[in-house]
Amino acid sequence: MEDETLLMLPGPVPLPERVRFAMARQAINHRGAEFGGAYSNIVRVLKTCFGTNNDLMVISGSGTAGMEAAVSNFGKGRKMAHLINGKFGERLWKIGERYGEAVPIESEWGTPLNLEALKEALENGCEVVTMVHNETSAGILNPGAEVGKICRKHDALFIMDGVTSIGGDNVKADDWGVDVAIVGSQKCLAAPAGLAAVSVSSRAWEKAVKNPPYYFDLPAYRKNAAKSPMETPYTPAVPIFFALREACLLIEEEGIEKRVARHHRMAKAVRAAVAAWGVEMFPKTDAIHQYSNTVTAARIPKGSNDKDFRGHVKKFGIQIAGGQDHLKDVIFRIGHMGCVSAPELLATLAATEYAIQKSGHKVTSSGVMAAAEVLG
């Protein structure tokens, strides 16, 4: 039987019909006007989502491919500082280790980044900084503007993983001084998995290394994107380009400001539910570290565990995410990125409230109604 589970994950996200059927198109020559037109539509819309006028290129691969393209083209052979407060911050560090001297600047998952340690690392010769803007593993939103300022002050390149924020939350890559930003197709953009987009500032181009991996050679992507019609250096995953183009047209029709506001409203509704339940949010926020607006991470009530808790939610055909690595059995995560609808969110909160009660935790009041008040 086909699996018709409603995915309420921090990606992949449910796909709008227009996006799905865009992929049924017959194969075309990827060095021609139709492909170039799709690529150019994507770039136009993504630049508004990134908040950038920089070059923007699309790689056929997952978000991880985009992260590796960034690190390998600008970090190879260099000393890099990797800000870490979750799984994807760690991944950038692991990638960094394959290319240069990779210095981890670790905080507990879901707690604020250690910016004092970052300044020290930059004074000790780090030339490149990586940060995950929206750390889905812990549900925390890290401070792009503040880290950008620190990087500029020390003339370091700033690589920002916006895989799960771009297209759903405010990102101002140019204003913040982000040199390289990355997004994945299957998150806030609500397209299928398979593409990563990377923007590169002129400052970064000047410092690009020689001989990154062949498949991730960003200067080759730049050269081919400058052609008319636009091209990619190697054969692209054409159906995913068509899907992402359609997803971008949907973003343009909605308007990026409205889309971000919608994500904020969804997040506010989920947080209202969590508060009503009397369940503890997982991240520790401060003046510049906030709760994620695209995924909410909260603690599983004491006495329950990941399997039982999410099992209760699954009874309704809804899949929420658990914790990764050492956060398994500690947190649950509800994704609300992309084109998640109000009915989908209400149903998810109802199923989660049921799971909370089945865990033996007495809710303070109805989370579903608290969310309905925000969404109504």
Place this chain on the structure above:
Amino acid sequence: MEDETLLMLPGPVPLPERVRFAMARQAINHRGAEFGGAYSNIVRVLKTCFGTNNDLMVISGSGTAGMEAAVSNFGKGRKMAHLINGKFGERLWKIGERYGEAVPIESEWGTPLNLEALKEALENGCEVVTMVHNETSAGILNPGAEVGKICRKHDALFIMDGVTSIGGDNVKADDWGVDVAIVGSQKCLAAPAGLAAVSVSSRAWEKAVKNPPYYFDLPAYRKNAAKSPMETPYTPAVPIFFALREACLLIEEEGIEKRVARHHRMAKAVRAAVAAWGVEMFPKTDAIHQYSNTVTAARIPKGSNDKDFRGHVKKFGIQIAGGQDHLKDVIFRIGHMGCVSAPELLATLAATEYAIQKSGHKVTSSGVMAAAEVLG
């Protein structure tokens, strides 16, 4: 207006309806039974196409990503011999240069590989050999079995790019002693572009290097493919997996032997047409180097050029390929891989015959009828 050009290229190829609509499926969790089932169907069928019992893994990326995965996991820091008689042989060399001491063993494009020079290189310390089985840039089929024997004799690892032969021509990776074989989804398999599959022998696993690019870390792919349900280490391009699964089921329904025989018959028909036209085939064959059975490369008649020649064919809404790099204006190439039908081939040969006549070349006899005799 949508581009409805018939693509008669050495990839991408026209897609069967079942394959295209498989992609319209709603997003699913890629760490679950449905995805694992699709991945496992793909592996089962591709092993018959590769002629292998080795591990086989699928990477979200183009054929080039597969080539780089092979070279980086098994050639990094080593001395490699790259057999070259066309553009893709050259590409493997260029990739090799980013990872180790890359020794090119060059022949003119479309002429036999220099196996004597290969033996010498192996005696001089090369530990890894790369060869393109079906070199589409020149329309020549290189000798897998013979090169495999030479590699075994010198205990060298044999990486074979089967991007445009596997699934359309005879490939016996295990019998030939191929350690690492690669295929792309958008060629003989008749799926969309976006995936590469790589098989790895136990001999190769023993010699795998440490720290290849993170995204191409084949041991991580192997580990995740061994899970039940099967997984990939990073988020896969799910719709292309669904399409490739459907394409593999089509291959299974046809049977790989029949499919190869069909490709051979198509190739024979095109070669019969070329002979009837009195046009010169481009490749220089010998006892072990043959004409490709998935793409036919022949010389553009004197006095014409690429633009004019293919322009005549294009009048009928059919796109054939020209020559790449220095072969532009020298050759034209007709792709006949995947699920190309008899009507599509006959129409293409008619359009090509028209182009030949418009070039001022008097055909000896009707190529279309010569092909019809083969296909009928």
